[in-house]
Amino acid sequence: MTGLERTRAAIRGQPVDRTPVFPILLAPACELTGVRQRDYNLDPSILADTLLRAREMCGFDGIYVSRDNWVSHEALGGDLTFPEDDESFTKVPLLGSLRDWRSLSIPDPENAPGMRTLLDAARKIMAAAGDRYYVQANIDTGPFSLAAVLRGTQNFLMDLATAAADDDKKELVKLLEFCTEVVIAYGKAMIATGVHGIQYGDATASLISPVDFAKYVLPWEERSLRALGGTGCDVWVHICGKTDHILPQMRNLPFQGFEVDAKVDMGVARGLLGDRIALKGNLDTTFLLQRSPDEVYAACRRILETGPTSGVVLSAGCGVPRMTPLANLRAMVRAAQDHDTRLRG
Numbered sequence: 001m002t003g004l005e006r007t008r009a010a011i012r013g014q015p016v017d018r019t020p021v022f023p024i025l026l027a028p029a030c031e032l033t034g035v036r037q038r039d040y041n042l043d044p045s046i047l048a049d050t051l052l053r054a055r056e057m058c059g060f061d062g063i064y065v066s067r068d069n070w071v072s073h074e075a076l077g078g079d080l081t082f083p084e085d086d087e088s089f090t091k092v093p094l095l096g097s098l099r100d101w102r103s104l105s106i107p108d109p110e111n112a113p114g115m116r117t118l119l120d121a122a123r124k125i126m127a128a129a130g131d132r133y134y135v136q137a138n139i140d141t142g143p144f145s146l147a148a149v150l151r152g153t154q155n156f157l158m159d160l161a162t163a164a165a166d167d168d169k170k171e172l173v174k175l176l177e178f179c180t181e182v183v184i185a186y187g188k189a190m191i192a193t194g195v196h197g198i199q200y201g202d203a204t205a206s207l208i209s210p211v212d213f214a215k216y217v218l219p220w221e222e223r224s225l226r227a228l229g230g231t232g233c234d235v236w237v238h239i240c241g242k243t244d245h246i247l248p249q250m251r252n253l254p255f256q257g258f259e260v261d262a263k264v265d266m267g268v269a270r271g272l273l274g275d276r277i278a279l280k281g282n283l284d285t286t287f288l289l290q291r292s293p294d295e296v297y298a299a300c301r302r303i304l305e306t307g308p309t310s311g312v313v314l315s316a317g318c319g320v321p322r323m324t325p326l327a328n329l330r331a332m333v334r335a336a337q338d339h340d341t342r343l344r345g
Contacts, residue, residue: 001016001017002131002132002133003020003022003060003061003062003132003133003134004061004062004130004131004132004133004134004196006018006020006061007020007022007061007062007133007134007196007313008134008196010278010310010311010312010313011197011234011256011257011278011311011313012278012311013275013278013310013311014310018336018337018339019304019312019313019314019336019339020061020062020134020313020314020336021059021060021061021313021314021315021332021333021336022055022060022061022062022063022064022134022136022313022315023060023064023283023315023316023319023320023329023332024064024066024138024315024316024318024319024320025051025054025055025058025060025064025319025320025329026040026064026066026067026068026319026320027087027319027320027321027322028054028320028321028322028323028324028329029050029051029053029054030050030085030322031322031323032053032054032057032058032326033050033053033054033057035050036084036085037082037083037084037085037086037087038082038083038084038085040067041067041068041082041088041117042082042117043117044117044118044120044121044124045121045124047065047067047117047118047121048065048121048122048124048125048128049124051063051064051065051121051125052125052128052129055129055133057326058326058329058330058333059330059333060133060329060333061133061134061313062133062134062135062136062196062313063125063129063133063134063135063136064136064137064138065118065121065122065125065135065136065137065138065195066118066137066138067088067114067117067118067138068087068088069140069141069145069149069201070088070089070090070114070140070149071114071115071118071140071186072107072114072115072140072141072146072149072182072183072186073090073094073114073149073150074112074113074114075107075109075112075113075114075115075182075186076094076104076107076112076150076182077094077104078090078093078094078150079091079092079094080114093149093150093151093152093155094150094151095150095151095152095175098151098159098168098171098172098175099171101150101174101175101178104178106178106181106182106185107182107185107186108185109185109186109189109190110189115186115189118137118138118190119189119190119193122135122137122190122193122195123193123194126193126194126195130194130195130196134196134197135195135196135197136195136196136197136198136199136234136236137190137193137195137197137198137199138198138199138200138201139183139186139187139190139198139199139200140183140186140200140201141183141200141201141202141203142183142200142201142202142205142217142220142221142224142237143176143179143180143183143202143217143220143221143223143224144176144179144202144204144205144216144217144220144221145200145201145202145203145204145205146179146182146183147175147176147179148204150175150179151175153204156204157204157207157208159172160172160208160212160216172216176216176220177220179220180220180223180224183200183224184223184224184227184228187200187224187227187228188227188228191228191231191233195233196233196234197233197234197235197236197256197257198228198233198234198235198236199235199236199237199238199257199259200224200236200237200238201237201238201239201240202217202221202237202238202239203238203239203240203241205217205239205246206239206240206241206242206243206246207241209245210245210246210249213246213249214249217246218249218250218253221237221250221253222253222254225237225253225254225255226254229254229255234256234257235254235255235256235257236255236256236257236258236259236280237250237253237255237257237258237259238258238259238318239258239259239261240261240318241261241263242261242263242264243260243261243263243264243269244264244268244269244272247264247269247272247273248272250273251272251273251274251277255277256277256278257277257278257279257280257313258273258277258278258279258280259279259280259281259315259317259318260279260280260281260282260317261281261282261317261318262281262282262283262284262285262287262317262318263317264282265282265307266279266281266282266303266306266307266308266312267306267307267308269281269282270307270308270311275311277311278311278312278313279307279308279311279312279313280312280313280314280315281303281313281314281315281316281317282303282315282316282317283296283299283300283303283314283315283316283317283332284299284316284317285316285317285318285319285320285321286321287299288316288320288321288324288328288329288332289320289321289323289324289328291328292328293325293327293328293330293331294331296328296331296332296335297331297332297334297335298335300314300331300332300335300336300339301335301338301339304335304336304339305339314332314335314336
């Protein structure tokens, strides 16, 4: 099976020759290929070539296309700094108050800074390897987390906690509606590139209670996922951290895959989400960075042997740290190969 065939089959719970493997590999891809991260972030040709070469070095079944979690912030006019060889960042949230979203407009992804870079890179990767490997493109953040990015996470969570007046609650809802439309616009543009899967992260959602999740996250996730589904492109959600308190509410959402962080056991995630939703995870990223290849190999074997037996893609639980050794990344693939070879034998 090709990496594409293997991954698509696994996502659908169909038989595979072995479990597919591909993590979120961004800064390490630059490190492994000797590329400055600023060049990677700003040049779609360099971005695409870096990810293609890193995949070849590691032997992964797929390619995760992304830059950072500031793409929509930049597309909407937010300031962004690109260090020569480090993560991009901003010092000032785009929105000084909840009501400031009214000065923004839904961007045209093909012309918006950041978005157009990733769209172009995705097209280049699909042209070069999309018939052999599963291409999963990050479309930045889900509606709730985008609102937190635009306001600043601390400010936004305070808005959430102090929105007592009806006008404040309505403004909060209007901001979430706007963010949902931004997510849908970018997602549709990315789907049009032909990628096999899109993914957004909603990490801020793991910081709130199930009650607030039902009120401020779930409706907008559902609206965005419904708008992006039904195209033949798989839709994935990634929520960092401990999520078992909110996963039951996501069980019936219209998406194909959930990326499980190391703080949630894969078997627990399967029980909470059901058999319909594929799981991608969940090796601890610090462990992957710091331990030996043999230890990484053993940890991956444990995930495969004790977790769900189908509908699984082996990955780190979140983005792989920059200095992760190549031997450790290759150990992930070797663990999947040996585990399934043993089962077949």
